């Protein structure tokens with residue numbers, strides 16, 4: 363309902379947690395403390411798109427992993443890119459967009475923030491790629507934001523309305539992870555195997571030397 367715009371900010375996810383108001387958009391030209399998964403830094407120089415949305419309280423908490431994957435499908439669709447498990451939007455194996463969904467607030471009444479960073483015209487790290495790199499021209503970030511938000515809204519409502527099965531199928535079609543030999547680093551250990559399928563709850567199903575293993579979250583590398 364409301365928009366907070368910053369020319370420079372620590373992290374839009376951080377602002378979202380502090381303001382703690384559902385249905386609010388936080389957007390910044392650049393971030394000084396942009397964060398990725400596992401507390402990593404997310405390079406956030408001028409020219410990129412960095413935003414966070416707080417959601418209304420109508421998604422069950424156990425659906426947050428599905429929300430992350432759903433956001434990935436929505437962004438990948440809007441940017442005509444592909445997906446790498448669990449939540450990277452990629453183009454030819456390089457990262458075009460990162461997604462960080464976090465729970466915060468009271469334990470009995472948590473809120474959800476969805477943070478999205480898209481490389482648009484900004485310089486990227488070596489494993490990254492920007493829309494400008496891909497298409498050889500600068501992009502209007504407002505247009506990119508509009509496309510991504512429209513797509514996100516569509517998929518978010520689909521998720522709320524029992525559309526997870528369909529979203530999961532779309533994820534599988536847009537995935538560049540399935541069928542590949544991967545190494546997944548999780549809290550429980552490192553698994554090397556072939557990525558077979560996306561499970562109903564968002565986990566990745568692996569064939570590890572003939573044994574079927576399911577991983578819920580972690581870092582995925584191509585072997």
Ligand code: BTN
Nearest residue numbers: 373396397398399460461477479
């Ligand atoms: C990842 O790939 O590990 C997730 C990166 C998420 C980056 C976005 S940029 C906007 C929002 N604010 C942050 O500090 N992080 C997210």
